[in-house]
């Protein structure tokens with residue numbers, strides 16, 4: 001279950017309900033899907049063949065369909081990061097640069113752990129969302145954030161896209177159009 005940690009105070013918000021409520025207050029979608037349905041290599045393997053990718057996505061087909069219908073998402077794939085990923089430490093240095101996207105960034109944690117640090121769209125207060133297996137987050141378009149791994153140094157996640165081509169990192173905050181600067 002995800003945990004929220006405020007960057008400045010290190011204060012925590014724990015418990016699915018509390019986490020979901022706080023994220024909702026910031027205009028961020030959070031869901032927790034039943035991960036116990038995923039067993040064996042679907043859960044454990046970090047060598048994701050196209051067949052394995054499809055099998056994992058199929059397990060959560062209903063949830064993905066419902067969310068996609070609600071938010072207009074079009075496609076999905078699986079990303080894996082681990083100590084075996086070539087250049088992982090360099091990649092992580094790149095990932096911690098604050099940025100936004102013009103589309104939602106949606107991640108469902110299949111295995112491992114990940115941390116999104118988000119500049120709260122409502123109050124500009126920075127907080128970490130520490131994600132564990134079963135957690136889904138949709139970081140809204142134009143919301144400033146960055147991503148990193150925990151000390152576990154591995155994550156396997158489903159990415160869900162509005163359109164794959166449009167999903168690029170924009171590092172310059174001044175490029176956020178005035179009417180998109182706040183979601184609330």
Ligand SMILES: [Fe+2]
Pocket residue numbers: 099100101105145146147169
């Ligand atoms: Fe991002």
